Amino acid sequence: MTHSPAAPRFGVNYTPSRGWFHHWLDFDLDPVRRDLDAIAALGLDHLRVFPLWPLFQPNRTLIRPRALEQLAALVDAAGERGLDVAVDGLQGHLSSFDFLPSWTTTWHRRNLFTDPDVVGAQAAYLEALAGALAERPNFLGLTVGNEVNQFSGDPHPDPDRITPAQAADWLTRLLAACERGAPGRLHLHASYDAAFYQDDHPFTPAHSARLGAVTAVHSWVFNGTAQRYGADSVAGAQHAAYLVELSKAWAGQPHRPVWLQEVGAPAPHVAADRAGEFTRRTVAAVLDCPDLWGVTWWCSHDVDRSLADFPELEYSLGLLTTEQRVKPAGRALAGALAAARDDWHPPRPRTTALVLDLPDAAPKRSTCGPGGAFFEAFMRLAADGARPTVLLAERVADHAGLSARGITEIVTVEDVS
Incomplete structure (x- = not known):
């Protein structure tokens, strides 16, 4: 994939103002349209949308046609307002709740991740989601699921443990299902930062x-960054940009695009005032990263108290x-x-490239996380x-790889210490 000089995309993870993601239970386009009007008024160009997996596929062999129709109606309503839509499949996990x-x-x-009946049903579901939206011009593509990696190990209370090879097999199979349903769209997967830290x-x-x-990278400073360094610190402002650049170390292509798919300003780690x-500092830092596909803020609307x-x-x-008033982060x-x-x-x-001495499988990644030697040298x-x-x-x-990325200076952690 070649480098594009186009300006990055700006969007938002859509959290309905009425009923949160439970709105799928009694779907009503009128409040959705009001939400989309407010989102479009901010100048954003896309949404990331979250069907709840148990509601869309309540039985292994039942994918509800009415649920697919409702999702398509939401995508169409977004398109009427000039908004493209990326859809997540396996929800999975949202805001501390699991939906299985x-x-x-x-x-x-x-x-x-490994049961053949479960994985077969997941593939069928993702292919059906993609197929239901494939003809819509404002459909960007599918993300396999939201931070589904959190089910695979600690600290989840009941993990489905797998090996890295099994994770790769699972991802490859499900991405292929997305492609079968909607060929040529932007299909990807997304992990929370345990994959890197x-x-x-x-x-x-x-x-x-x-x-x-x-x-895709998800940047949350409540992961120890804000607690250790402060949200107003260099590390706080640079955390999203750091994840973007850290991910490039493993890329197979020198200009593979990186999507900052989630980033937000969580209180009290980031004070309300x-x-x-x-928001301004985070976005400025990440816009200084080459090959940025876009920024998708978390989230559109507050959760109703x-x-x-x-x-x-x-x-x-x-x-x-929830009353559609723009907050300071929205204005920024x-x-x-x-x-x-x-x-x-x-x-x-x-x-300037900071050398990371980790093997390809990267079993010991904590040096890259907040408090780690590599993290602190980068900051x-x-x-x-x-x-x-x-x-x-x-x-x-x-x-050749260094030249393609424009790297002219190499430094080590020891050089920076």
């Missing part, structure tokens, strides 16, 4: 950077209130995207204005 069909749990407990996690950085049409500034049992931070992540994102579109210049190559370089990227040690002698 009854045919995978308790009396029917089966491994989500957690030792021995079965979903690896190489999976993220090599499987699917683009690399600093949410706008945090009438809904119980969410972690406190989940209630206030919206760019908009709208301003950033307007400026980027009015005067877009692709960022210069990041010429010291960023604080000094070096605009670093990341290079695997095994690629230091790949002169």
Whole structure:
């Protein structure tokens, strides 16, 4: 895939203002249209949408036609407002809640990643989702699921344990199902940052950077970044950009696009009166990353306080209130995207590469996470204005690869310490 000088996409993860994702139970297009009007008014160009897997495929051999029709209606309503739509398949996990069909749990407990009946049903479901939307011009493509890697190991309370090879097989099969349903669309998968930071996690950085049409990263500073360094720190502002550049170390192509698919300003880790500034600094940092496909903020609307049992931070992540009022983060994102579109210049190559000495499977990744030696060396370089990227040690002698990425200086963690 070749490098594109086009300005990055700006979008939002759509959380319905009425009923949260439970709105699929009594789907009503009127409140959805109001939400979409408010999203379009911010100047955004796309949504990421989350069908709830148990509602769309309540039995292993039943994919509800009416649910597919409702999803298509939402996509059409978005298109009427100039919004493209990316759809996630296996939900899976959302905002601390797991949504798994009854045919995978308790009396029917089966491994989500290796049981042949379960994986076959997942493939059929993803192909049906993609097929239902394939003819719609504003359908971007499918993401296999939202952070489904969290089911594969600790700290999940009841994980479906697998090996990295099994994770790769699962991803390859399900991405192929997406492609069968809607050939040529932007089909990908998405892991939360355990894939990059957690030792021995079965979903690896190489999976993220090599499987699917683009690399997806999810940036959340409540992962220890804000607690250790502060949300206003260099590490807080640069965390999303760091994940974008870290993912490039494993990419098979020098200009593979990277999608910042989730990023938000979580309270209290980001103070409410600093949410706008945090948004502005985060977006400015990530726009300085070459090969950025786009930024999709989490999320469109706050969670209604009438809904119980969410972690406190989940209630206030919206760019908009449930009454459609624009919040400081929403104003900051709208301003950033307007400026980027009015005067877009692709960022210069990041010429300084920090060497990461991890094997391809990267079993010991904690050095890359908050508090790790590699993480801190990258942030010291960023604080000094070096605009670093990341290079695997095994690629230091790949002169063609270095040239393709524009790398002219190589430094080690020891050089920065």
